[in-house]
Amino acid sequence: MAIPKVFITRRLPEKCIKPLQQVAEVKMWSEEYKPVPREVLLQEVQTSHGLLTMLSDRVDETLLAQAPQLKCVANLAVGYDNIDLEACRLHHVIPCNTPDVLTETTADLVFALLMASGRRLIEANDYLKQGKWQEWGPFLMAGADIHHKTIGIVGMGRIGTAVARRAQGFAMNVIYHNRRRNVEAESELGARFCGFESLLETADFVVNLIPYTETTKGLFNQNAFTKMKKTALFINAGRGATVDEDALYQALLEGEIAGAGLDVFSQEPIPKEHPLLTLEQVVALPHIGSASVETRKQMISLCCKNLMRTLAGEKPITPIETSR
Incomplete structure (x- = not known):
């Protein structure tokens, strides 16, 4: 079975994503403070099985229509107004967030x-x-x-x-x-x-x-x-x-x-x-509500676990309800 591919939309510490790298081919945007350009994201999702996204990344019908293999979107936040939940449901993509830890x-x-x-x-x-x-x-x-x-x-x-x-x-x-x-x-x-x-x-x-x-x-x-x-x-x-x-x-x-x-x-x-x-x-303040070093590491870890479980065919830890 081919190893799944995951795209991460910001540069994150290698230590934090190491468990994910052991089970997937991980590609990461090179910038920490600049969002991935939309055209780059749309290109990457065409071959991705998982996405680790930020609030600045729109996960909508346009994106999902170009991602035939996508199984999971792990959002590095509690909020998810950047994600079209109905489109995820229609495309059988599981969206996840990071409640509790922050x-x-x-x-x-x-x-x-x-x-x-x-x-x-x-x-x-x-x-x-x-x-x-x-x-x-x-x-x-x-x-x-x-x-x-x-x-x-x-x-x-x-x-x-x-x-x-x-x-x-x-x-x-x-x-x-x-x-x-x-x-x-x-x-x-x-x-x-x-x-x-x-x-x-x-x-x-x-x-x-x-x-x-x-x-x-x-x-x-x-x-x-x-x-x-x-x-x-x-x-x-x-x-x-x-x-x-x-x-x-x-x-x-x-x-x-x-x-x-x-x-x-x-x-x-x-x-x-x-x-x-x-x-x-x-x-x-520049949107730093959960910005402690410890908590951000926990959020990244939870995103990675959600992706790993979903890609393995298991239920993620914190899925977002998409039923209407």
Whole structure:
């Protein structure tokens, strides 16, 4: 039997993919920080049995139609809005993602972003490094308390629950909105389910962790930001397209909300001239939610295991449900 072929769309550490190389012929794009050109990807999938993809790689009907031997797509992420699940089902391709292994690491980053936004840490750091700190004053770089405040989590899945657990350490009041009740989080953490509008009106920190779908597209719009407290901070570590960024910019500019911490954007990489990046009350990060060395290695390992199992005719560890 011919050895299966796998194409990896970014350069990854050789140590991490060594187990996969022992059972498959692995070809890898040469760049770590630049996505594989679409035309190269379309060429490579014609002879590939497996793909290890990034969020920037579109796995759609056009690609799958040119991949007659493809059995599995392992996405290096929890999210999979870059994958057409219906097209995968029709072409009998199994898509996989990397849940669980990045939950705690991402929750760490979300809470760090919340704290940096609330206490104006990046702004204060820049203030000092730019030589602006000449005298001390009682309200110099004064931010917002985090302890005993209300955190409103939109999207109470694994990561949302982990964020709520961290909020407990700050004696925060946890409210959440989700497609369905999270009874476990309510029981373990005292989280309280509420409607979306009620959450916006009540929370001091609104944390967005929802995935991108047609129903969540632009959910955080002008109307949503208007309902929030003027002292509230908005944290987005879900998906950029769930936010109307023009509306967010106006809300910040006009003082409808106090600040924002953003790890994701509708266009990534975000252009350096984007209006949101001009505001001091915005903490912006380059989509690094799960970016710890340990977690990224675990994510790569899980992708490799999913590919290896699928290519061997076994069920992968974390397949994405494609049934309708």
